[in-house]
Amino acid sequence: MEATYRVPAQTRIGHVHLKVSDLQRSLSFYCDLLGFDLITMYGTQAAFVSAGGYHHHIGLNTWYSKDAPPAPVHAAGLFHVAIVYPTRRDLAVIFDRLRNAHYPFSGASDHGVSEALYLNDPDENGLELYWDRPMDQWPRNEAGNIEMYTRPLNLESLLKEL
Incomplete structure (x- = not known):
């Protein structure tokens, strides 16, 4: 029988990408309040923010969620x-x-x-x-x-x- 595979110990989670309903409101929260730096914008629908100059820790986009309500609390996700x-x-x-x-x-x-x-x-x-x-x-x-x-x-x- 083949040995069970284990993820290498140095593996890390690199970033998260969130669907948001209002990009500017999210940028105000993540950059102005939490203090992340805006790294780049993709037009008016996506932004990438980080700490310390990393390419991005958090992606924010409105591709499928512009002006949408929050996801239901009692649902998978x-x-x-x-x-x-x-x-x-x-x-x-x-x-x-x-x-x-x-x-x-x-x-x-x-x-x-x-x-x-x-x-x-x-x-x-x-x-x-x-x-x-x-x-x-x-x-x-x-x-x-x-x-x-x-x-x-x-x-x-x-x-x-x-």
Whole structure:
């Protein structure tokens, strides 16, 4: 019998491409509020944004969705896009920025391996903004397996990073 194939450990998820109903509104959210850089536009129907000059982390388009309502919550599809911040302080900065803009959050959780903020973009696409704790701090059981959990995130402690 052939050995089971495993994806190489260095594999990563490169980008996400989202259908949006209003490109300018989405660019305002992703660039002006979250702080991504606009890399390029494809006419008036698509844009590519990133952090740090990468070709794109997020694609936004209205090819099939211009002026459309959000996708139904109770349907198959994307649950959320996870954006990883490099440090806990970086997560605190974006939390404070969103909080000061009165942008609504749908949750905030400590998962043991990470701390996460949850919200929706203007088209109700779910977003998780998080940072990973160092691997040596991840909770493990007696067998050494990772034991993630979901507990309320201590937002006061997070803000002390500022």
